[in-house]
Amino acid sequence: MWQSVGLTLLVIVATLVCALLFMLFGWFVVWQLFLSKFKFLRELVGDASTPPAQSQPPESKSERTASAPTRNRPRSARQRVASQEILS
Numbered sequence: 001m002w003q004s005v006g007l008t009l010l011v012i013v014a015t016l017v018c019a020l021l022f023m024l025f026g027w028f029v030v031w032q033l034f035l036s037k038f039k040f041l042r043e044l045v046g047d048a049s050t051p052p053a054q055s056q057p058p059e060s061k062s063e064r065t066a067s068a069p070t071r072n073r074p075r076s077a078r079q080r081v082a083s084q085e086i087l088s
Contacts, residue, residue, distance in 0.1 A: 035041050 036047070
């Protein structure tokens with residue numbers, strides 16, 4: 001009697017473990033192939049690494065002009081007057 005109950009519980013637990021492992025493996029494969037490409041899902045999961053296809057985002061034109069040195073940009077009349085007032 002107790003052997004059949006123990007065997008039944010063992011089968012149920014083994015089935016649940018196998019199903020869980022199968023689902024985890026499936027999630028891992030789908031994550032690696034598809035889902036990790038979406039920044040929103042990476043933020044939800046808490047993955048700090050970047051996907052292999054996108055190592056660094058390209059700079060936009062506005063970021064390049066904002067990070068350019070100020071000495072190379074022509075100054076407007078207002079900036080020239082303001083800088084002369086500061087110097088004197």
